[in-house]
Amino acid sequence: MYRLSQSLTDAFSRRFSRTVREDYRQDEAYASTPQGRFWLAVAIVGLLLLPLLLPQYPMFVATQILVAALAGLGLHLLVGGAGQISLGQAAFVGIGAYTSSHLSGDLAPLGILAGGLVAALIGVVLGIPSLRIKGAYLAIATLAFQFLADYIFKRWTDFTGGVAGRKLPAEGTMLGLSLADDRVIFYLGLFFAIPMFFYAKRLLSTRAGRAWFAVRDNDLSAQLSGVDLVRSKLTAFALSAFYGGIAGGILMHLIGAVTPENFVLSFSIQYLAIVIVGGAGTVLGAVLGAFFIVLIPEVLSVIAGAFGPQYVAQLSAWRSVAFGVLILLFLILEPRGLVGLWGRIRDYFRTWPLPY
Amino acid sequence: MDFALVIQTALNGLANGALYAVIAAGFVLVYRATSVVNFAIAEFMLIGAYLTYTMSLFFPLLLAILLALPLAFLFGVLVERGFVRPLLGRNVVAVIMATIGLASTLDGTALILWGPDQKAMGAADVAQLPKEVPNLAFSLGGVFLSSKAVWSLLLALPLALLLVGGLKYSRYGVLLRAVSESETAALAMGINAPRVVAIAWGISAVMATVGGAFLAGAAGGGGPGHHLVLLGLIVFPVAILGGFDSVPGAVVAGLLIGLIEAFSQLYLESLLPGITQAIPFLIVLLVLLFRPYGLLGQHRIERV
Numbered sequence: 001m002y003r004l005s006q007s008l009t010d011a012f013s014r015r016f017s018r019t020v021r022e023d024y025r026q027d028e029a030y031a032s033t034p035q036g037r038f039w040l041a042v043a044i045v046g047l048l049l050l051p052l053l054l055p056q057y058p059m060f061v062a063t064q065i066l067v068a069a070l071a072g073l074g075l076h077l078l079v080g081g082a083g084q085i086s087l088g089q090a091a092f093v094g095i096g097a098y099t100s101s102h103l104s105g106d107l108a109p110l111g112i113l114a115g116g117l118v119a120a121l122i123g124v125v126l127g128i129p130s131l132r133i134k135g136a137y138l139a140i141a142t143l144a145f146q147f148l149a150d151y152i153f154k155r156w157t158d159f160t161g162g163v164a165g166r167k168l169p170a171e172g173t174m175l176g177l178s179l180a181d182d183r184v185i186f187y188l189g190l191f192f193a194i195p196m197f198f199y200a201k202r203l204l205s206t207r208a209g210r211a212w213f214a215v216r217d218n219d220l221s222a223q224l225s226g227v228d229l230v231r232s233k234l235t236a237f238a239l240s241a242f243y244g245g246i247a248g249g250i251l252m253h254l255i256g257a258v259t260p261e262n263f264v265l266s267f268s269i270q271y272l273a274i275v276i277v278g279g280a281g282t283v284l285g286a287v288l289g290a291f292f293i294v295l296i297p298e299v300l301s302v303i304a305g306a307f308g309p310q311y312v313a314q315l316s317a318w319r320s321v322a323f324g325v326l327i328l329l330f331l332i333l334e335p336r337g338l339v340g341l342w343g344r345i346r347d348y349f350r351t352w353p354l355p356y
Numbered sequence: 357m358d359f360a361l362v363i364q365t366a367l368n369g370l371a372n373g374a375l376y377a378v379i380a381a382g383f384v385l386v387y388r389a390t391s392v393v394n395f396a397i398a399e400f401m402l403i404g405a406y407l408t409y410t411m412s413l414f415f416p417l418l419l420a421i422l423l424a425l426p427l428a429f430l431f432g433v434l435v436e437r438g439f440v441r442p443l444l445g446r447n448v449v450a451v452i453m454a455t456i457g458l459a460s461t462l463d464g465t466a467l468i469l470w471g472p473d474q475k476a477m478g479a480a481d482v483a484q485l486p487k488e489v490p491n492l493a494f495s496l497g498g499v500f501l502s503s504k505a506v507w508s509l510l511l512a513l514p515l516a517l518l519l520v521g522g523l524k525y526s527r528y529g530v531l532l533r534a535v536s537e538s539e540t541a542a543l544a545m546g547i548n549a550p551r552v553v554a555i556a557w558g559i560s561a562v563m564a565t566v567g568g569a570f571l572a573g574a575a576g577g578g579g580p581g582h583h584l585v586l587l588g589l590i591v592f593p594v595a596i597l598g599g600f601d602s603v604p605g606a607v608v609a610g611l612l613i614g615l616i617e618a619f620s621q622l623y624l625e626s627l628l629p630g631i632t633q634a635i636p637f638l639i640v641l642l643v644l645l646f647r648p649y650g651l652l653g654q655h656r657i658e659r660v
Contacts, residue, residue: 083449129641129644129645133644135448135449136452137600137644139395140592143640144593144644145637147589148634151631154630269456269460273457273460314467317467317472318468320461320464321460325461327457328461331450332439332442332443332454
């Protein structure tokens with residue numbers, strides 16, 4: 001009798017639940033249900049077709065979202081994954097941008113990759129203090145790093161062009177395609193972003209990711225269960241910086257120039273906002289968060305434009321208010337972010353009209 | 357080397373350092389009471405300085421500062437009630453994020469309310485009231501001190517020392533130390549811990565207001581502007597150098613960083629322009645790497 005009821009419940013949960021996974025292979029799959037696989041395919045095809053459907057300016061915004069999602073995802077691996085806080089993500093984006101600005105034209109993809117690698121190297125260096133300090137101290141150490149990076153961006157004129165920054169040649173081409181075209185940049189971004197998103201998704205559900213979660217929840221007990229703390233923390237910092245650096249390279253090509261004001265503290269806070277608003281712990285969260293955070297200024301500027309020019313001047317102030325309030329609201333009301341909110345809405349309708 | 361110039365630089369550095377000390381002492385007080393790192397401390401300064409400025413439109417400057425203090429206290433208590441208490445018991449990262457969110461919000465709000473231009477403190481149109489504070493500038497044997505520096509030394513240093521003394525000897529200071537030691541035990545002993553914590557936030561906001569108003573140039577020379585936010589970030593180097601959980605440490609470190617800044621401005625700036633802003637953060641990294649408990653902090657930082 002018990003056997004029967006067990007097999008019945010098993011069959012039932014396999015049929016109706018998305019969450020029952022029976023072995024690690026299912027756990028590590030990109031999408032665990034046929035429905036999930038379908039939507040994943042639709043999303044990728046949609047992304048590839050997007051530049052054919054949208055005009056220039058929306059493509060610019062879409063590429064911005066891509067960049068923000070990549071940098072946010074990197075920070076997300078560090079904060080949501082390994083539980084190490086960083087206020088220096090914008091600095092890594094900057095390092096990637098400056099490095100890749102030295103290799104443009106046909107070498108652009110190589111330059112972006114080099115930017116990511118240099119950022120990762122510096123990320124390991126920044127990770128070293130994290131072996132000794134954590135929590136608030138680490139936040140302040142990364143804050144200090146952010147300021148020092150800003151200082152170097154502005155002063156090391158040979159490499160960074162100083163306060164004026166560096167400009168790319170306006171007529172740059174890559175394999176015969178104009179780098180001034182935002183659609184080309186979008187494809188260039190996708191070329192890096194899609195594998196990196198799949199990699200992050202896979203990483204978080206395999207051994208390395210589980211080790212990070214263990215470190216996040218309690219580093220002492222993680223060490224006791226055999227997690228190599230030094231290795232997991234340093235790889236978390238390096239990967240996070242790598243994602244930031246790649247995002248920086250794409251951003252540099254999108255803007256066509258690189259100036260220090262794109263890599264200041266407020267952008268680090270913006271990337272943190274992406275992580276929180278999106279929801280810590282999932283890759284989807286970084287995408288949703290980036291959507292939200294990049295679209296806010298766009299929506300605000302439309303609203304401000306409708307109200308009158310005196311509001312347009314205050315746009316950046318309204319933007320910081322919006323970011324701040326969003327961070328606070330999500331932290332207090334919905335700590336799992338947009339992903340959690342979506343899950344709650346879905347559960348509500350799935351059981352409607354009998355919620356019990 | 358010009359001896360008088362060295363003395364003058366040292367005194368000016370100490371004057372600025374005294375302001376850093378006041379702000380950092382309030383910041384550390386909150387950390388001791390609640391173990392919350394207030395990343396919005398620079399915005400507390402900004403709001404305090406703007407409150408003082410708004411008051412100075414109607415009252416003489418010294419009175420304006422005094423009137424701004426209760427408002428700042430209320431502001432600090434409101435922040436604690438509204439944003440910190442709902443997050444009690446959540447992990448450190450969440451609380452840090454919340455104060456960062458608060459900082460961003462306050463930053464934008466101040467910009468919207470008061471505009472991006474630098475205000476001139478006390479320079480309004482009501483000519484009848486004596487607007488400026490008495491001019492205390494003096495020069496002695498080649499050493500010239502501006503009125504602003506003298507006022508900072510006269511007001512901020514005693515205030516910082518008062519906080520240190522109060523924490524050690526006053527009844528309220530003992531209560532606060534009890535709460536910071538163990539909130540549960542303090543509650544069991546009948547201490548109204550939530551009130552103590554709220555008052556600590558209030559005091560922190562008051563200290564930030566005094567520091568902010570003077571850094572903004574309440575005693576002559578400029579007024580509050582948005583650059584204060586960047587000035588305010590110096591609090592973190594000061595607190596780290598001082599030991600993060602030590603109020604006396606914050607005072608000593610504040611004076612020290614003021615001195616370092618003044619001398620680097622004098623000697624290093626010509627070699628490496630802009631280095632003065634970077635040095636405090638270099639100090640942070642060095643201290644955290646080699647002596648994470650700072651000058652006077654307790655040696656109990658968790659090793660990983």
